[in-house]
Amino acid sequence: MNNSLTPKAALREALPTIFGYIGIGAAFGIIGQSSGLSVFIILLISIIVYAGAAQFVVATMLLTHSPILSIILSVFLVNSRLILMSATLAPYFKKESLIKNILIGTFLTDESFALGMNKLNYTNNRLNFRWFHTVNIVAYVTWIMGTLLGATLGSLITNPEKLGFNFAITAMFIGLLYLQIISDRSIKINVQLIVILFTLVIVYLGLIFIPANLVILLTTILACYFGTVIKHAFN
């Protein structure tokens, strides 16, 4: 990564995310197809809902004929961490037009957010529309292509998890987390490490009581609050 905020730099930097999107997108396509949804409906979910893990929730709940409102509520809760990410991004796009802000938000994902937060450490704390939108669009297009691949060719692969692609996104978060720790100078390293240890404990304990999808949101909120408290304790 460097300080260049051009679409070309964005394409290069978004490359590692492609594996994850194709892998998980294909997994969604395969699950959708094996649940009896048509290729058109599976694609429509990826195009309109565009919500990673929450899409698996949609497919599962559609099959069990859950009420529409409870499906919407589940998806909202699973994806409500987007609210935190969108709010975190807002200060960096204040000078861009309203339309550009809406576009950035519309295609925002965990991965583009994480990539953007990392980029900040190289660009003197600046982001722009062209760079972020390019990363977002790469994500959107590969996600849909992955879904299409899974929905059409999925039946040929009997055991997709065996290929290890579902680990691509986790591996990316590991990489981005490490890069974030070593390059973010706004928070001391020992504070960051304590917060990360805290998330491990909360994730573990949370999994006992709360559905896995909600654990991430809850842990994030608690860890951010915990972080602000110990940051002051260390100053």
Added chain:
Amino acid sequence: MPSTNYILYTIIGCGLATWLSRILPLVILKNMTLSKKVIEFLNFVPIAIMSSLWFESLFIQHIGQLPSIEWPNLLASIPTVITAILTKSLLLIVLVGVLSLSLINILI
């Protein structure tokens, strides 16, 4: 098979819910300055989200009981972390991660 209308309304409703979560903070905060306390809180969002997404993948949930360990993911995390420290290259980190998990799946 669920009816097409039911599926379509669900998709549109879910799409609206995720879209609003994505854009509203950006739209509302465009002409607002957040307090220092809130910014401080949001500064922790990246590491908190990334580490909880990682850690969540290391466990298998059994509601009401202690989670068990998802060994393949935990084992694959080791070479992935080492690659991160050694190379700092996201592409290599992802490749090593995927290869490690597929090797582990073959061996186990």
